[in-house]
Amino acid sequence: MLTKKILSLVFLFCTAAPILHAQDGEKESNLKAAFIYSFTKYIDWGNYNNNDAFVIGVLGDNTPIISPLREIAERNTINYKRIEIKIIQGLPEEKDCNIVFISKECRFPLSDVLAYAGRGVLTISEENGYASMGTDFNFVIINDKLKFEANLNALASSGLKAGSQLLKLAIIVSGS
């Protein structure tokens, strides 16, 4: 399966070159895409899961994560639904998504983005400090390793439950 391929590429990369340079942005994005896919295994969307497709919305037009996300979407399903990757042009479109990825290339201010992210929408960002500002998950690089922060209050307001297996690996952050 493609995820396996990606994951194994990632591991190969990790064991061979533990230092993650900024120039390896492509590799970092592949990893983030894989992580996002893996997140979904540990999150319960509950009643907020009524669409026929699982929609991952991306904020930021040319952000490098789009490509690996699309590859994953082609070969995999989430909760037995096909995956749809949507490039969000206008914030109202957020309500149609299950996940909203706020990339570095996002033009909108965070507070606006979060305002439109209602219940049942998982927000994931990749900018230092965003988790404490209210995103559910936030990717960070620590000691050249890709890690993620989790904001439990944000998750609660989103009405989503995250499994302990996931949370215990996350860096727990507090904030609005």
Place this chain on the structure above:
Amino acid sequence: MSIRKKLVLMQVFTTVLVLIIMMIVFIASDIKEYKLRKVDSMLGIAQVLGTNSISMLQFQDQAAAIEMLAQLHNVSPEIIAAEITNNHGQVFARYPAAGEPEFSLAAGMKENSLFRNSRLLIKYPIISSKEKIGDIHLIVQLTELQKLMKSTYKVALFLLLLSVGFAFLVAFFIQSYVSRRLLNLVRTMKKAVSTGEYTVTIADEGKDEIGTLIQVYSKLMEQIKENEKKKDEFIGIASHELKTPLTTVKGYIEMLKLMETEHPKIDFVESAFKSVLKLEDLIKDLLDVSKIESGQLQLAMENFDISRLVDATISSVQMISATHNIVRKGQMENEIIYGDIKKIEQVLTNLLSNAIKYSPGEQKVIVEVEKDEKELTIKVRDFGIGIPVEEHSFIFERFYRTKGSSVHISGFGLGLYICRDIIRRHNGKIWIKSMEKGTTFIFSLPISKKTQIV
């Protein structure tokens, strides 16, 4: 080795063999079961661990994975090492960091468990959403098994020794059931052969082959007894029948002796008479033996002077012996003996004529009379061919004549048998001593008058 020992050893050997086989089987199956159980429980642990490490693999949290594996070792110290590998066999997390040599075998493992060098190697796939994302390997030290085996061997050895001792004890008691009857038979047979008495019967109720053996032996003994009886009857009848015509012949020859005076007729008659006398002696011996066997031999007891009898007997024997010189040694003692004078004379005559017969050529024969408080001893010594030591116990038997003598000895071989019987009846003893040249025959008679004669 006696049959007793053989039986005991047989039983003990069988017991030990059976025990050893059983112990080996049980111990082997115990070990096998233990191993299976161990594998099962370790696989269970591996499965749980694998499941718990799915997220760590997915999010590449090596630190968390290593910590989890470290915890494992604290909880289950027999698991001395553990590692998680990805699908390419590369190590994701490992505890302890140095690893163990057995990990290198893990990749090649076809089964999920492998026993090697008192260690157990476990391999279990980590599966997420029906997809394998890696493997978890455990190395288990089998110290528990080693301890178990040591104590098992100790117990087994102890039980074995105990059983051997017990087996000996039981075998010892059981074997007597078989060997007792056999040994009894052997003892009886030995006795019968040595004493010549075939009358001892054996009580035995067994229905097995030993019982058959005893029955056949008893039947054989009966047959021998029958034969003996028939032989004795024959001797009795034969000697009696022979005696009658012989008396007639003797009488007529005696008359002829008186009537004939011319040579050669008188010579013929003398020769015939000598032969008749000899015939008479032989038949008399046979008759005596028959009487002894049937218990009819009577003794005419009286007090008489043994010394005078010895002298008289020597004279009469000397008279018919031209070649030999019979000498009496020792003091001329007057001693009164209570016995049958004719029978004692018969004994003396027999010994003297034997002495002469068995020392051909010009020889001496010495007679000696000795006395102490309890008994009187008479010795007759010759310097002839002698009697070999092997034959000493046989010469007093009926019809026994010495073997291997170049001299032709006449007679049935009954003389000494009759002598022995007579002396025994007088409560005396008769025996023989071989000298470098010749033989000494010795018999003793009790002196006390109060002795009861059989």
